[in-house]
Amino acid sequence: MLSAYIPLLVFLAIVLAFGVGITAASNLLGPRHPTKAKGLPYECGIVPSASARRRFAVTFYLTAMLFIVFDVEAVFLYPWAVLLRSTLHLFGLIEMLVFIALLAVGLAYVWRKGALEWD
Amino acid sequence: MGQAAVSVVTLAVVRAPVSLPLTLVVALVKGVLVVFALATAAAYLTLLERKIAARIQLRIGPNRVGPGGLLQPAADGVKLIFKEKAAPAGRDRVLFQIAPALAAGAALFAFATIPINRTICVGGHGGAGPLSVSCAGGYLLHWDLANVNIGLLYILAVTSMGVYAIFLGGWSSNSKYSLLGALRSSAQLISYEMAVSFAIVGPILLAGTLNLEQMVHQQQGLWFIFLQPLGFLLYFTAAFAETNRLPFDLPEAEGELGAGYHTEFAGMRFGLFFFAEYINMVTVCSIATVLFLGGWLAPVWFLPSWLGPIWFVAKAGLLLFVMMWVRWTFPRLRYDRLMQFGWKVLLPLGLANIVVTAVFVAVR
Numbered sequence: 001m002l003s004a005y006i007p008l009l010v011f012l013a014i015v016l017a018f019g020v021g022i023t024a025a026s027n028l029l030g031p032r033h034p035t036k037a038k039g040l041p042y043e044c045g046i047v048p049s050a051s052a053r054r055r056f057a058v059t060f061y062l063t064a065m066l067f068i069v070f071d072v073e074a075v076f077l078y079p080w081a082v083l084l085r086s087t088l089h090l091f092g093l094i095e096m097l098v099f100i101a102l103l104a105v106g107l108a109y110v111w112r113k114g115a116l117e118w119d
Numbered sequence: 120m121g122q123a124a125v126s127v128v129t130l131a132v133v134r135a136p137v138s139l140p141l142t143l144v145v146a147l148v149k150g151v152l153v154v155f156a157l158a159t160a161a162a163y164l165t166l167l168e169r170k171i172a173a174r175i176q177l178r179i180g181p182n183r184v185g186p187g188g189l190l191q192p193a194a195d196g197v198k199l200i201f202k203e204k205a206a207p208a209g210r211d212r213v214l215f216q217i218a219p220a221l222a223a224g225a226a227l228f229a230f231a232t233i234p235i236n237r238t239i240c241v242g243g244h245g246g247a248g249p250l251s252v253s254c255a256g257g258y259l260l261h262w263d264l265a266n267v268n269i270g271l272l273y274i275l276a277v278t279s280m281g282v283y284a285i286f287l288g289g290w291s292s293n294s295k296y297s298l299l300g301a302l303r304s305s306a307q308l309i310s311y312e313m314a315v316s317f318a319i320v321g322p323i324l325l326a327g328t329l330n331l332e333q334m335v336h337q338q339q340g341l342w343f344i345f346l347q348p349l350g351f352l353l354y355f356t357a358a359f360a361e362t363n364r365l366p367f368d369l370p371e372a373e374g375e376l377g378a379g380y381h382t383e384f385a386g387m388r389f390g391l392f393f394f395a396e397y398i399n400m401v402t403v404c405s406i407a408t409v410l411f412l413g414g415w416l417a418p419v420w421f422l423p424s425w426l427g428p429i430w431f432v433a434k435a436g437l438l439l440f441v442m443m444w445v446r447w448t449f450p451r452l453r454y455d456r457l458m459q460f461g462w463k464v465l466l467p468l469g470l471a472n473i474v475v476t477a478v479f480v481a482v483r
Contacts, residue, residue: 008267015228026390029201030203039207074313085325093481097477
């Protein structure tokens with residue numbers, strides 16, 4: 001029933017008001033004496049050497065790609081998990097075991113290829 | 120087969136038609152209560168954490184503000200909100216404002232579908248049995264904000280919003296420590312989110328529902344932790360990483376990164392990130408309670424079952440204590456070890472747990 005979701009909208013409004021309220025309060029209250037040194041990013045006391053907008057290790061990117069692949073596969077597990085007990089039974093079990101086997105083969109492949117290594 | 124389908128149908132809570140204004144008012148009251156309760160809980164968890172840390176390190180801990188230090192959280196809040204908000208000049212001004220509010224907002228919003236007691240009938244007459252609730256002429260009071268049938272899926276979706284807050288916060292600061300902390304944190308959060316996704320399939324298989332209230336009803340007699348000990352361990356371990364807690368607190372690793380993604384945030388902006396961390400702890404412990412520890416059900420049969428919310432808070436509180444205990448006892452992992460633990464240990468174990476549970480459920 002869609003009406004069960006109405007409280008969520010109300011709660012979303014409350015949470016938004018909370019976030020905006022605290023942010024606004026913290027912007028308005030408190031002293032403000034900006035100096036040049038205060039505006040520098042923290043780097044243990046030395047003057048920052050270069051911009052922080054720089055390249056980063058490709059492994060992070062790789063992790064994100066692997067995450068998308070495996071997480072989408074995890075999504076397929078939920079409807080199956082809900083229905084297995086009541087409707088799917090043995091047929092659904094075998095179907096999903098094949099799917100999970102493919103998932104495991106994918107993981108093994110990624111593992112062998114060294115995509116999970118950080119060096 | 121037909122019999123099984125019928126038993127699932129009778130589990131459904133029969134909803135009496137309720138007028139829209141009443142729904143809105145109830146939701147408003149509950150929402151304000153939940154925000155207030157979570158904010159208070161988060162504030163006092165910081166005090167509890169400092170007290171526990173002090174005990175473990177043979178210190179006394181905060182005891183100056185109020186009796187036994189009980190007003191310390193209030194003093195901290197006032198201090199944070201009146202502090203000067205120093206911020207780096209090269210920041211992205213819009214995202215820098217949004218990130219802390221998003222962190223706290225996502226943490227609060229996720230709590231909406233967690234039931235802390237069984238649905239009860241207010242006024243009217245109806246049998247509030249263990250498995251179905253009818254309430255003729257009265258009001259069905261759900262002890263969560265929204266009793267939706269995809270409760271668990273909703274929580275997964277909303278908690279994953281927290282990654283955006285952390286990454287935007289770190290990136291918009293234009294600081295190297297923040298950027299490194301944010302990168303580490305996002306990679307860690309998404310990796311362990313997968314471990315969480317696989318770990319919770321076990322209880323779903325056993326209960327055959329995503330509705331958290333029905334999930335608890337299914338544990339009447341036998342909590343899922345006894346059927347899913349590995350699933351519980353996997354979930355709780357991944358929960359440490361999801362909330363950036365030691366031994367997985369690499370994003371903040373103060374020894375190497377300043378404070379990670381929130382290095383450049385001062386005053387209440389930092390406070391909101393801190394607040395989000397503690398609310399997330401409450402949320403993950405509550406989910407573990409609902410999925411594995413029988414939610415509001417009494418721990419032993421002779422204890423009164425109408426004290427549901429008390430049992431719920433006691434169970435979640437126990438898990439919260441374990442999280443704090445672990446933080447002050449274990450050393451931090453190295454980052455590559457952390458990621459490999461997620462991908463090479465938790466993930467395969469999660470898959471194996473799903474296979475074993477599925478065979479058990481389908482063959483039984």
